[in-house]
Amino acid sequence: MSNLIQLSNITRSFKIGEVVVQALRGIDLTINRGEYVALMGPSGSGKSTLMNILGCLDTPTSGRYFLENNDVSEMEDDELALIRNKAIGFVFQTFNLLARSSALDNVALPLIYAGIGKTERTERAQAALSKVGLADRVSHKPNELSGGQRQRVAIARALINNPSIILADEPTGNLDTKTSYEIMELIETINKQGNTVIVVTHEEDIAKRAKRIVRLRDGIIESDTIA
Numbered sequence: 001m002s003n004l005i006q007l008s009n010i011t012r013s014f015k016i017g018e019v020v021v022q023a024l025r026g027i028d029l030t031i032n033r034g035e036y037v038a039l040m041g042p043s044g045s046g047k048s049t050l051m052n053i054l055g056c057l058d059t060p061t062s063g064r065y066f067l068e069n070n071d072v073s074e075m076e077d078d079e080l081a082l083i084r085n086k087a088i089g090f091v092f093q094t095f096n097l098l099a100r101s102s103a104l105d106n107v108a109l110p111l112i113y114a115g116i117g118k119t120e121r122t123e124r125a126q127a128a129l130s131k132v133g134l135a136d137r138v139s140h141k142p143n144e145l146s147g148g149q150r151q152r153v154a155i156a157r158a159l160i161n162n163p164s165i166i167l168a169d170e171p172t173g174n175l176d177t178k179t180s181y182e183i184m185e186l187i188e189t190i191n192k193q194g195n196t197v198i199v200v201t202h203e204e205d206i207a208k209r210a211k212r213i214v215r216l217r218d219g220i221i222e223s224d225t226i227a
Contacts, residue, residue: 003066004164004196005031005054010051010063021048022056025219027063031198033164036191038207038227040120041216049168049214051200056080068164069134083111089158089166089195091187093173095150097142097157103129104138107157108190114161128156132186148179155186159195166190168199172206184209 010027013020024046031037041047052058053065054071059080065073072083073100090096108125116124129138132152136143142150145189151171158166168187170179199210206227207213215222 002009002033003030004033004035004068005029006064006066007053008064008066009183010050010053010065011047012053012058013061022219024053024060027219027221029105029221029224030207031196034194035189035195036197036211037199038210038213039198040202040204040207042202044218045216046219047200047216049219051124051167051169051198053210054165054198055090056084074121078206085110087164089161089163090173091151091154091166091168093170095142095147095154095174097150097153102139102141103134103145103153103156104112106142106153107160110157110160114121124160128160129153130160137197147175148178148182151175151183152186155183155190159190164195164196166195166197170201171198171199173201180206204225 007027007029010024012024013022027050039047040065041048053060060073063073064071067083072080073077104122104125107128108121111121111124126138129135132155134149137145139151145153171187172183175183185196188209199206201207210227212226214224
């Protein structure tokens with residue numbers, strides 16, 4: 001297995017008024033291509049900060065972050081935006097869909113930023129929606145879909161650029177138990193097809209579906225176990 005992600009002595013601090021809060025305190029972490037990893041920890045453990053750094057939504061205060069052998073810890077905002085669009089597919093608890101756009105247009109959105117023409121965008125978005133079982137819902141808007149269907153649209157959008165990593169932040173947080181199970185089955189299938197999956201969760205049953213669980217507490221890695 002080849003290294004996809006390598007974090008070396010990552011720290012992240014925030015200044016709140018006169019107080020400096022250390023959110024991450026020297027994180028060392030390697031994730032290989034094709035792994036399925038759960039990031040766990042109580043509120044305030046640093047897991048959201050770590051997810052933002054992994055997703056190139058934030059940069060570390062110190063330390064190095066290599067993604068596909070690129071040192072992203074030194075990149076400018078426009079370079080980070082390119083990496084995000086090309087290498088990382090995001091799935092959020094709140095779905096983050098455009099309310100007035102169809103499922104097809106929501107899924108195709110990253111391709112507009114990538115400069116892909118309309119015909120190819122439509123073909124690829126339809127294929128992605130088929131992959132998540134929504135071939136018959138392409139023209140539906142988010143308010144015409146169930147919570148589980150909306151999350152499937154979000155997953156299709158995350159897959160559209162064939163990213164190296166799917167980063168899912170509490171992907172079942174707004175779903176009932178049955179729908180949560182279906183979404184996690186879908187995420188498992190995506191991992192089996194070759195995508196590296198990182199799920200951020202505070203739910204033990206969701207984490208246990210991953211093949212590796214990294215637990216954070218007080219900004220450090222408390223344990224890193226193969227499930």
